Amino acid sequence: MSLLEVNGMRTEIVTRTGTVRPVDDVTFRVEAGETLGLVGESGSGKTMTGMSIIRLLPPGGAVVGGSVTFDGVDLTTLDDAGVRRLRGNEIAMISQDPMTSLNPTRTIGSQLREAYRIHRAGSRREADERAVEVLDLVGMPRPRERLSAFPHELSGGMRQRVMIAIGLVCEPKLLIADEPTTALDVSIQAQILQLLDELKQRLSMAVVLITHDMGVIAGHADRVAVMYGGRIVEQAPTATLFADPQHRYTEALFESMPDLELDRQVDLATIPGTPPRLVGLGPMCRFAPRCRFAGEDCRTLDPPLVAVGPGHEHACFHPRGTDAGSADDLGRRRLTPDRTAGSAGPVLEVLDVHKRFGLRATRLFGPKRAVHAVSGVSLDVRAGETLGIVGESGCGKTTIGRMLVGLEDPTEGAVAFEGQTFRGMGRLTFRRRRRDLQMMFQDSAAALDPRMSVAELVAEPLVAQHVGTRAGRRATVTELLEAVGLPPDAADRYPHEFSGGQRQRIAMARALALRPKVVVADEPVSALDISVQAQILNLMRSLQDRFGLTYVVISHDLSLLKYLADRIGVMYLGRLVELGTSEEVYGAPRHPYTAGLIQSIPLPDPTLRRSTAVLGGELPSAVDPPSGCRFRTRCPLATDRCAEEVPLLLPDDDGHHAVACHYPLTGARPVGEHLDLQPQGMEHR
Structure with missing residues (x-):
């Protein structure tokens, strides 16, 4: 018997607008020591499936059908007290x-102690020792000191380690x-996923890994279940699914993924x-309205799960390979091959810019402190190009x-727009020139005023700059939408009525209102699903061509920038450490940090699974950055020279690909292969 067996599980949530069924006839199993990946877009039912297993549902929600058997016990028959004894003790969840x-x-310590004492009834001292033990187990630096820290005092990676520790x-x-x-x-x-793999092996845990990232699934799941519309539409061993996806939705997910x-x-x-x-969905394939291969049967009948190989089954009337049409027959726009983006002069220049943010002294009359956010960065942004800026x-x-x-104003240095x-x-003058410079913020939900309609939000920059008449602004809003x-x-709706991808479109329309350069x-x-990302x-890209835009795209997603950017600048702890075209930076990275970032990308190919995280440790504090090369504390090639001298950003012999490293790397690397960290001019440390 499997550790977890879910058979025909159905979950319903009663709302004001009707009864929602986010999980509908879901069946799968998980063996001890196995990782099952649940993958699909937002709204497919992945998270609600996990919540249903441990009966942690929102008000009005309940499992109304099927069974959930864990270690021989049917969880659907347990009372609330019985489920609470299991939840957090034998079944844990990382949110x-x-x-x-x-x-x-x-x-952090009090939250770890709480979980331990509820289920194990130990003393506070025992709970403290257990808290230190699990924090050390998940790789938390100085675990005993972290017990007195609050969540906001930790980085995102550290907070995630705390969540894992509470679960374990x-x-x-x-x-x-x-x-x-x-x-x-x-x-x-990469560090967190490697940690989960190691803990799974050490503790013989089973893991249900819920994600929309197919690269994560490829490298860390043994089997995969693809969900859509509250149902599992395909499941198979990971290698089988990636080699031969059958359901048209699975195929579409793979097609949407940006890769190198x-x-x-x-x-x-x-x-x-x-x-x-x-x-209120009737019998039909729920993917049919979005599927280019759907037939009349897809719109009137529920496709059953059909076995097509060992452990491989799908629910599709017209699976891959049975109909006319292929993954290449998508009608995608081809851009002009001789695109000359960025060949013009610079429209923006960053001139030896420093930016420091002051902090309060830790004690009365103590020394002043500052966060060194940017330290001596110089670069230019060329008209018509897309410049990517990447880093942790x-x-x-x-x-x-x-x-x-x-x-923001630089503490030192200057930013110039069109030479001024x-x-x-x-x-x-500055207020007028600001029309040409617009920003799309990371969190569109927080950046859009919830009290304003979309029409008011898009027109607000026009109102602020006294541009156009009321009728003209309405026409501009209509055109931009x-x-x-x-x-x-x-135009008449409010931000909360839209999905994340739609809110990002609203933010883009707002940024274009003043026709910026x-x-x-x-x-x-x-924060978007891969299909919405695409x-x-x-x-x-289409708006860039239509309006002649210049983009600066800030991201930690290297696959995205490889596809979108003409040039890429790599930043580490306030400094620019590498700058070149996307082909140069990815094909032959010269800085060890860039090489480590590329090696950490989760590739959507199980045959290229990476066993270790290349960039270990946490980013050093920007309040007291390391001397010399700031990457030296994490660099496998660092020498005494790196601690003493700040490396300058210097171009290569061709005058293009620049790197700030005393021992730059050389040589190209095929995608998917491990990088050989052998620097130029230094055969050993």
């Missing part, structure tokens, strides 16, 4: 957002990990439409972006 899951008013404090048999790395940098993501080998001259494949509302959280990417549009520095402009792919009736996009798709990326 998606640790910042909202951890209590901000309580220390009672050594559960089953761990449900709901998007455990969605908001993390690629390097921290995509043709930058072709639009990304997208899945048209949106997932269905799970209210805390490296200064967003601060650079805010200085580019004038939302911001500080050299008069107040009114059409340009970003929103229906005309969207430069748009700075800060993590424009970081739609937004295609939209950004």
Whole structure:
């Protein structure tokens, strides 16, 4: 018998607008020591499946059919007290957002002790020792000191380690990990996933890994279940699914993924439409309205799960390979091959910029402290190009972006727009020139005023700059909503009525209202599903061609920038450490940090599984950064020279690909192969 067996599970949630069925006839199993990946878009039922297993449902929700058998016990027949004894003890869950899951008013130690003492009834001293033990187990630096820390005092990666530690404090048999790395940098993501793999082996745990990232699934799941519309539409061993996906939805997910080998001259494949509302659905394939292969049978009948191989089954009337049409027959737009983006002169220049944020002294009359957010960065942004800026959280990417549009002033140095520095402009001149510089913020939900309609939000920049008449502004709003792919009736609705991808389109329309020359996009798709990401990326490129835009795209997603950017700047702890074309940076990275970031990318190919995280440790503090090369504390090639001398950003012999490293790497690397960290001019440490 499997550790977990879910058979025909159905979950319903009673709401004001009707009864929602987010989980409908779901069946799967998980063996001890196995990782099952649950994958699909937002709204497919992944998270609600995990919540249903442990009966942690919202008000009005209940499991109304089927069975959930864990270690021989049917959880659907247990009373609430029985489920509580299992929850957190033998079955644990890691939530998606640790910042909202951890209590901000309580220390890390108190939250770890609580989980242990509820289930194990130990003393406070025993709970403290267990808390230190599990924090050490998940790789938390200085675990005993962290017991007195509050969640806001920890980085995102550390908070996620705390969530894992809380889940493991009672050594559960089953761990449900709901998007455990969605908001993390690629390097921290690799560390967390490697940690989960190691803990699974050490503790013989079963893991249900819920994610929309197929690269994560490829590297860390033994089997995969693909969900859509509350149902499992395909499941198979990981290698089988990636080699031979059968369901048209699975195929569409793979097509939508940006990776390091995509043709930058072709639009990304997208899945048209949106997932269905799970209210009052009749017999039909729920993917049919979005499927280019759907027939009449798909619209009137429920497709059953059909076995097509060992452990491989799908629910599709017209599976891959049985109909005319192929993955290449998508009607995608091909861009002009001789595109000359960035060949013009610089429109923006960053001139030896420093930015420091003052902090309160830790004691009365103590020394002043400051966060060194940006330290001596110089670069230019060329008209018509897309410049990507990549790096881990805390490296200064967003601060650079805010200085580019004038939302922050440099502490030292200057930012120039079309040859004139911001500080050299008069107040009114600067306000007028700001029309040409717009920013799309990372969190569109927080950036859009919930009290304003979409029409008011898009027109607000026009009102603020006294541009046009009321009728003219209405016409501009209508034109922009059409340009970003929103229906005309969207103008009268409010931000909360839209999905994440639609809100990002609203933010884009707002940024274009004043017809800017430069748009700075800060993590424009970081929180979106891969299918919605593809739609937004295609939209950004089409708008760039239509309006002649210059983009600065800030992201920790290297696959995204490889596809979208003409040039890429790599930042580490406030410094620019590498700058070159996307082909140069990815094909032959010269800085060990860049090489480590590329090696950490989760590739959507199980045959290229990586066993170790390349970039270990946490980013050093920007309050007291390391001397010399700031990457030296994490660099496998560091020498005494790296601690004493600050490396300068210098171009290669061709005068293009620049790197700030005393021992730059050389040589190209095929995608998927491990990087050989052998530097130029140094055969050994």
